[in-house]
Amino acid sequence: MTITEQHIEQLYKFTRQHYVEYYDLQTELVDHMANDIEAIWDENPHISFEEARDKAFKKFGVFGFMDVVEAREKAMHKKYFKLLLSYAKDWFRLPQVLLTISLLLGFYTLFRTELGGIILGVSFIVFFVFYLVVGVHFALKRKRDKKENKKVWLFEQIIFSNVIWWGTIYAPQLINISKAFDTLSYSMIWSALYAILITLAIIYIYITAIIIPKNAQIHLKETYPEYNM
């Protein structure tokens, strides 16, 4: 007995029922289960598809697919971090490094003026509003994709979730940031520290919320050969 097209559909459904949300992982597990079911049928042709499927599933252990999903998420986060680092490195090469230095010096000079506190406070608010707008945009896109039953790719989820979550984590910090407005100019050390912080934050936000999402399709095709299949 061999696995039919209909069985494959049932196996995809089975993986979804067992908390495998991502299509890339579903595909690998469906093929594994299908191979095992066919092997089980070779030994015992009289058992039903459901029985053979449950036998194959049991081999994944008491936690079912959970270990595989967790490990895959961990591996993909690692991949994302590597991608982030490779983009970040560009900012410390010519000609971008000149822009990085200009930002550092520019912010340092501004923080030393009497408007230092206001500039810091405004910068944080701008970051927050930006994350909020981009985050809401991505969250709506995800909702739309779900409604249209589009395939969910783990790496894509990581790319867009990163932006959505940052906005949420960042919000409570706004209370502390309001204190910045009461401050006038900063000392040399604090000006330098804030200049480094703001410059790094700009680079980070630019890479995670603009560059990587913009190049998402390229990275998804690199990660998943099956992306266009």
Next chain:
Amino acid sequence: MSNSKLYKGSLTTIILRLLSEHPKMYGYEITQKVKELTDGELKITEGALYPALHKLEADGLLDVEVRRVDNRLRKYYKLTEKGTKETASKLNELERYIETMQVLLNPKWTT
């Protein structure tokens, strides 16, 4: 054979070794190959195999290829250049470990 803890540490080496001898393999094929080579003595569990494969892929040691086989998509793994180098070093490491274990298990007592 109660070998779950023993093989856990060497699972990566087993995968890399198998892939160094085959141009590409898929997950189920790896489990079956190990079973066949060891006459069923060693069984790679599904819950351990895929996390190991995905980690090797994220570390850049494995590359992936997807093909339509029969009525489904199949994901194949193959060694990258970095993976080939790592295989040699991992094998060396494991061989030295086995040698050390043999010395410990069969000590030549001096009188």
